[in-house]
Every structure is written in C-alpha cells, then in structure tokens.
Amino acid sequence: MDIFESITTRRSIRKFTEAPVADEVIDRIIEAGTWAPSGMNNQPWKFGVIKDNEIKTKISTLTHYSKIVLSSNALIAVFLDNSLSYDRTKDCQAIGACIQNMLLTIHSMGLGAVWLGEILKSKDSILKLIGGPQDLELMAVIALGYPAQKGGKGSRKSLEQTIIFRK
Numbered sequence: 001m002d003i004f005e006s007i008t009t010r011r012s013i014r015k016f017t018e019a020p021v022a023d024e025v026i027d028r029i030i031e032a033g034t035w036a037p038s039g040m041n042n043q044p045w046k047f048g049v050i051k052d053n054e055i056k057t058k059i060s061t062l063t064h065y066s067k068i069v070l071s072s073n074a075l076i077a078v079f080l081d082n083s084l085s086y087d088r089t090k091d092c093q094a095i096g097a098c099i100q101n102m103l104l105t106i107h108s109m110g111l112g113a114v115w116l117g118e119i120l121k122s123k124d125s126i127l128k129l130i131g132g133p134q135d136l137e138l139m140a141v142i143a144l145g146y147p148a149q150k151g152g153k154g155s156r157k158s159l160e161q162t163i164i165f166r167k
C-alpha cells in the first residue's frame, strides 16, 4: 500500500473481534507514534497501555462511547507530559501527529482503531484511576483490536471547499 492509499483507506473502526493483540504489536504501534515530528524534538508524549478488563470496564463508565471501550482489545492512552512542554500549541500538534502515525500503522497491520476524544471530559478521573503522575494530561484514547466491521467509504469535503486561495 502506498502512503496515499494508506491515508485514504484508513477508517475509524468501532467494533472489534476477541482476537488478542500481542504486546509486540502494540510496541510497534507506539514506536511508530514516537517517530512523529515534535517541536525542538521534545517528544512530549507518554503512553499507557490498558488490556485489563476490570480497568477497561471502569474506564467505560467515564465515556459515552462505553461500547467501543468494552469491545476493544486494548486501549492506548496518549498523554502530554507537561513537564516536557515548551509551547502548548506545538506540543499538542506533535501529539496529533503521533496519534495519526499510530492510526496509520494500526491500519497497515490489518488492525482497526478509533481515536476517542469525547472521553477527555473525564481526563482527571482516568488519570486518577490509572495512578498516573500529575504532569500527565490525557490527550486521547485509542481503542484498538482486530476489526469486526468493515471501514466505510468515508467522506471528505472537496478540495474546492478547502483550498481557500492559490496566489
């Protein structure tokens, strides 16, 4: 798959089979995340991997998307480590690039995932639940596993709608 095909065929997957995702696979996904660019190469990200059903069940109560959390095989919590931050906007941009690297890697490996953002309304409770240090700020949770549904076609605004000028 070339890069353009990979980008355009990635879809959010919200239902997963029970097939387990190996730790080595998760490590590879996170490694891809860490190769994202970051301002001054400060690499402000930290990750938490959650496979434990009891913890997943507790997390599921903290989001509208409980079914996705429960269906997933693993969750990757992506944090901004504020102790490493030098410019919040740039650090958040780096975290976004890191998450996209992970989503594309997941897709390329035949797994599926969805970026969960609504769950951030409970970011403090989640940090408390997993016992993370105060410097960590939850930026997203990636729910992943082997897909139990096909990704749709997807839809995007046309270039005419999005390119506002060419001079």
Ligand SMILES: Cc1cc2nc3c(=O)[nH]c(=O)nc-3n(C[C@H](O)[C@H](O)[C@H](O)COP(=O)(O)O)c2cc1C
Binding pocket: 010, 011, 012, 013, 014, 065, 114, 115, 116, 117, 118, 119, 154, 155
């Ligand atoms: C910042 C952000 C937050 C998101 N939050 C959620 C979420 O809480 N729940 C969910 O089901 N999808 C969430 N998504 C996934 C989007 O709904 C999805 O990417 C979008 O509809 C486009 O679909 P596609 O990923 O299949 O191309 C989020 C995506 C982003 C980038």
